[in-house]
Amino acid sequence: MYYINKNKKGAGSMIGEQYVQKVIDQVKQRNKGEKEFQDAVTEVLNSLAPVFDKHPEYVQEGILERLVEPERQILFRVPWVDDNGTVQVNRGFRIQFNSAIGPYKGGLRFHPSVNASIVKFLGFEQIFKNSLTGLPIGGGKGGADFNPKGKSDREIMRFCQSFMSELCKHIGPNLDVPAGDIGVGGREIGYMYGYYKKIRSTNDQGVLTGKGLTFGGSLARTEATGFGLVYFTEEMLKDNNLSFNRKTVVISGSGNVAIYATQKATELGAKVVALSDSNGYIYDENGINLDVVREIKEVKRGRIKEYLESVPSAKYVEGCTKIWEIKCDIALPCATQGEINEESAKILVGNGVKAISEGANMPSTLEAIEIIQNAGILFGPAKAANAGGVACSALEMSQNGMRLSWTFEEVDEKLQSIMKNIYKNASEAAKEYGEVGNILVGANIAGFMKVAEAMMSQGIV
Template sequence: MAAEPPKDRQAALYDELVRRNPGESEFHQAAHEVLDSLGPVFAAHPEYAEPGLVERLVEPERQIIFRVPWQDDRGRVQVARGFRVEFNSALGPYKGGLRFHPTVSLGVVKFLGFEQIFKNALTGLGIGGGKGGSDFDPRGRSDAEVMRFCQSFMTELHRHIGEHTDVPAGDIGVGAREIGYLFGQYRRITNRWEAGVLTGKGTAWGGSEGRTAATGYGSVLFAAEMLAARGQDLAGLTASVSGSGNVALYTIEKLSALGAHPVTCSDSQGCVVDEKGIDLELLRTVKEVERGRVSDYAERRGGSARFLPSGSVWDVPVDVAFPSATQNELGADDARALVRGGVRAVSEGANMPCTPEAVRVFQEAGVAFGPGKAANAGGVAVSALEMRQNASRESWGRERVAAELSVTMAGIHRVCHETAERFGRPGDYVTGANIAGFLRVADAMSAQGVV
């Protein structure tokens, strides 16, 4: 959905960005949100508004598009398109996932990479922002087909990545299987055991304990921090979660561990409402072992679970909500339904899952809203910790990683909360996250000259 351009200096920047990047609506939306937050910064510190700085920030340092030919099991040659947008390296090597999904386009990858700049900056861990992927769809493909695709994809991508240059990870459609095939081809081509070139690896060969859970866990920890800042507790609250992939599953797991009551999940065919609470073990079996649908979960769960093929998880009255599927999945009508149902906090597990109109509904209603660049930064934070372990040839236990994640998410909440107050927007985590991330990146860019 097209966003209304911000005012004054930001409006000129936004108009020029749209002119130079036609048709990339997701990128326009992500850039609009950040630019619209920078008015207080420009007013208090005019040097940040001087021509050149923000113009460089919204222009990727490098955009790579390439052909990915591969052969399916019937011997037919298929051709996909690969992308890697290396957006900003002022704070460290480019860092961001790879997404394999039919909806992947340059605009989608640029939106994700732009968000990644600020998300990574908020972790304080010295990583820049980038993103990549392909319009290849791994669903329904055999392991052999996925392997051949990944090998072809890495044959081109390997020229552009490295542990000190660009470190991809997983995202939608790219899990442990895909990372394994990608890493194997990188090692074969380069003749190097460069463990730090990819994160999300298997724990037996350089991966980090707790990485798989980190994004979902982090979004719950951020919600708990937002509630604590209001003198409230997550324990005993009902929760809606969208999606049924990695982020959603670990969001449900962490909610249950902290005493909350998650009652929904979903996929592209519909949603499930389970009044007794989601049975995580059954859902994992259906989704990860059998590669089934949430409708299969509802059928096997029995009377407490209802599958709604045309329903929405956001129609269920809950205390906290976790959009954890994909961008723009939660619109203004959904937000109003959640507000009517008494929602207290919303924490974005996915990247930009709430439309701008939905965000305004939450903010006007006084709902604590955690934007994705802050709330779901746990995944990239633990990826950066995986890079640290790879650099020192160490392997940390799950307890240490969990402790580091908890400290990092508390720190992200603190800097967002304090920055919002400092610039006159108390409780506005969107403004706090955007300004805090911007200042860290902008200061590094200014110190390094016009590059």
């Protein structure tokens, strides 16, 4: 079992552990071959055993059995025509996992790796992440096995329109509100929203978040996940008499999350020395020049190795997973799931890392997390640390509903408050259940409790 204090077993504690293990076994039996989803369920549920000792009514009402089964799973064909006139066909997905506390909310991912397991794992995580924000949003996720890299704007537009022609039947401002994720940025959201308006004959701005500022988007949404990651991590560091000031930081990825985490960490006095993409990573001992990275990634849509053309003193290394061999005080994985494995975790611990906080969705494997926590390293789990993006998306929904636009400062202030409260609630939940300082367990419990209480109140549905 992961993350449960093994020294506190008694007659009572066995009830919770037996219930949790029973449900995990059921999930593995029902979802064979879906490792990502199985791991996500295992990671969360193994933290919750003490809750069921204290709340046996949750067992009686089958809370876990209902929680691990999506309310609705949608799989559909996405045909489109490329620039050569050839018909292409992709698969589209939307998992509407849990709506107990609000409409489904979660991003759309366009990437060749997208499959049922990936989308279910992301949707399951989203339940707890959204709950932790304190905002009324349930958990969902979606996407397609479409690769936007190397595609023209016209090809991407045609794909997005075909994708939305089916997705539109299943979403709405009070039902399901998708946003962006890997491979889905402002361009893709714009194409999808434009087509949604056309075929639904409505101007429901709140149906998608991450929109452009000229048609209902929110200031600070682009920065929110990266900024929120740093705000959360700074709270965790302060609680342990540490800070970003004068610390060496390694950040994986070079998309929105990584770029804005780099910006905010630098503003707090840290030196970020590495960023990566799927091909490899750059190391700049003088600190990453963010203007160069932005030009490469946001303007040229190029590869991170082009950084050396502007900063020849930097180094480029093929193979993005090797980035964790760089010695650092703080590690912020912001690329993709499973990027810190058992070997990488051992290297980070051996190099004296003080804190690891997740900016991507579940970027650390279960084995890696166990090594990190057993070594006493501060650990900020994704469902808490990277909740800033969805929190700001919910703030965008609020602005759309009121037909208002808040200033950047107003949104940023609300974001800081939300991230501080997430850390506070996770820390207090960990303390209440005898896991002082274990923010992973605390986040799982705090996120779960709100959803469980709502499910109890609404009956067996």
